[in-house]
Structure formats: C-alpha cells, structure tokens
Amino acid sequence: MFVLPELGYEFGALEPHIDAKTMEIHHDKHHAAYIEKLNAALEKYPDFQSKKIEELLSDIKDIPEDIRTAVQNNGGGHHNHTLFWASMKPGGSQNVPEAISKAFGNLDGFKAKMTDAGITRFGSGWAWLVKSANNLEVYSTANQDSPLTEGKIPILGLDVWEHAYYLKYQNRRPEYIENWWSVVNWDVVSERLSK
Ligand code: MN3
Numbered sequence: 001m002f003v004l005p006e007l008g009y010e011f012g013a014l015e016p017h018i019d020a021k022t023m024e025i026h027h028d029k030h031h032a033a034y035i036e037k038l039n040a041a042l043e044k045y046p047d048f049q050s051k052k053i054e055e056l057l058s059d060i061k062d063i064p065e066d067i068r069t070a071v072q073n074n075g076g077g078h079h080n081h082t083l084f085w086a087s088m089k090p091g092g093s094q095n096v097p098e099a100i101s102k103a104f105g106n107l108d109g110f111k112a113k114m115t116d117a118g119i120t121r122f123g124s125g126w127a128w129l130v131k132s133a134n135n136l137e138v139y140s141t142a143n144q145d146s147p148l149t150e151g152k153i154p155i156l157g158l159d160v161w162e163h164a165y166y167l168k169y170q171n172r173r174p175e176y177i178e179n180w181w182s183v184v185n186w187d188v189v190s191e192r193l194s195k
Contacts, residue, residue, distance in 0.1 A: 002035050002053065004028075005082050013090040017179040019168045027085065030163055034077030034144070041070035053079045057148040076144035080126060083157050089185035097190040100129075103136040111181060113138040118160045118177050129156040131193070155192045156184070 007027050012020035042049050045064055048056065056063065056075050063071050096107050104110035110129070118127035121140040130137050130152040140160075141147065147154045158180060165176035 001049065002038055002078055004032050004035055005085065007085050009090055014088060014183045017182045018088075018165075022163075022165065022167045025167075026159075026163060027081075031078070031081040034074045034081065037070060038074040038078055041067040041074065053082075054148060057146045058151075060149050072146075072149065073144050076146040076149070079146055079148070080144055080154075080157055080159070083154055084159055086188050087156055087185055088180075088183045089188075090183070092181070092183045093186045095186045095190060097186065097193050099136065099193055100189075104138075110138070114156075114158065115174070115177050118158050119174055121160050124161040127158040127160060128152075128154055129189075130154055153192075156189050 004027075007023070010020075011023040011027070014023060045067065048063065053075055056071055057079060060068060060072055100110050101107055104113060114127050114129060117138050117140040121127060121142070123142065125140055125142045125145070127140045128138065128147055130139065130147045132152040136155070137152070141150075158177065160173060160177070165173065169176040169179075
C-alpha cells in the first residue's frame with residue numbers, strides 16, 4: 001500500500017509564486033488519485049506491493065503486462081510528485097550546487113535549459129534535471145513517465161501539467177516556470193546529487 005506523503009509545508013506557503021488552491025488540489029486530489037489507482041492496479045499482485053516505488057519504475061518490464069501502463073502512469077505520478085513537493089520550499093534556498101554551474105556553465109545557463117525543456121514539452125509532462133551515466137542532463141518526459149524507467153536518476157523535476165499552474169497562470173506556462181525558480185529547494189537538490 002502506497003500512501004500520500006505529507007507536503008511538509010502549508011498549501012499557501014509558496015505564495016505568491018504558487019497559490020494555495022492549486023497546491024491543495026494538486027496534492028490532495030491529483031497526487032492522491034495516482035496513489036489510489038496505483039494501489040488498485042497492484043491489488044492482485046501482492047509480490048509487487050512491497051516493492052519500493054523506485055524499483056517498480058526502474059524495472060517496469062518486470063511488471064505484469066496487464067497493469068504495466070497503470071503502474072507507469074500512476075506509479076510515475078506518485079514518484080514524480082513526491083520528488084516535486086520536496087524540491088520546493090517557502091522562499092526557496094540559495095544553496096545552488098556547484099555541480100550545476102559546472103555542467104551548464106552557470107546557474108542561468110541551467111535555468112534557461114530547464115525552462116526551455118518545460119516550455120517546449122507539448123501537452124502534459126515534466127522537465128527534468130537527471131543524472132545519466134554520471135553526467136548531468138536536462139530533458140523532458142511526457143505524461144507521468146519517470147526518468148527511472150529510462151535508467152536516469154531524477155534530481156530535480158518541474159511539473160508542467162496544466163493542473164500545476166492553470167488556476168493562477170492560465171495558459172502562461174513560461175510565467176509559472178519563472179516563478180517556480182523562486183521556491184526551488186536547492187538543499188534537497190544538493191542532497192540528491194551527492195547520493
Ligand atoms: Mn502534477
């Protein structure tokens with residue numbers, strides 16, 4: 001049984017960059033629904049229920065075919081959002097890891113790449129900073145696809161589904177992304193990089 005993790009801060013704590021109502025619906029409805037559907041899919045396969053979500057997504061080919069897509073979508077949705085909540089913090093943090101400037105020239109170079117990945121993802125999906133064969137890479141995935149399924153380690157993910165920003169920003173995805181940088185928790189990014 002997978003359970004909805006705590007947000008770790010109040011719904012309104014990321015205001016004005018991300019509004020309270022969006023955070024409430026996003027966490028309590030969207031994320032909760034992914035978990036509910038993931039648990040439902042795993043119901044008839046007890047062997048998989050005790051596995052970690054990371055294992056399920058990394059070894060997606062081992063998942064029984066009849067629930068594979070459900071696990072990819074809803075397991076991905078669960079893991080992506082779990083990472084996402086922890087990657088944000090009220091007021092953000094200034095502690096940008098050196099590895100990022102090294103890999104992308106400087107922080108602005110990284111932000112530009114990540115922003116571009118988010119803006120150009122057509123439809124719903126995620127922009128990612130990932131570790132891939134020990135290199136840092138920026139790319140995007142469709143829907144709730146997890147980088148883990150492609151053998152990459154997610155370090156920082158940006159949700160660009162409309163449900164992540166539509167109430168406040170409507171169709172202005174670039175403005176949402178620009179504001180999102182103000183609440184990124186670089187301490188958590190550093191921690192993930194050092195693992
Ligand atoms: Mn979302």
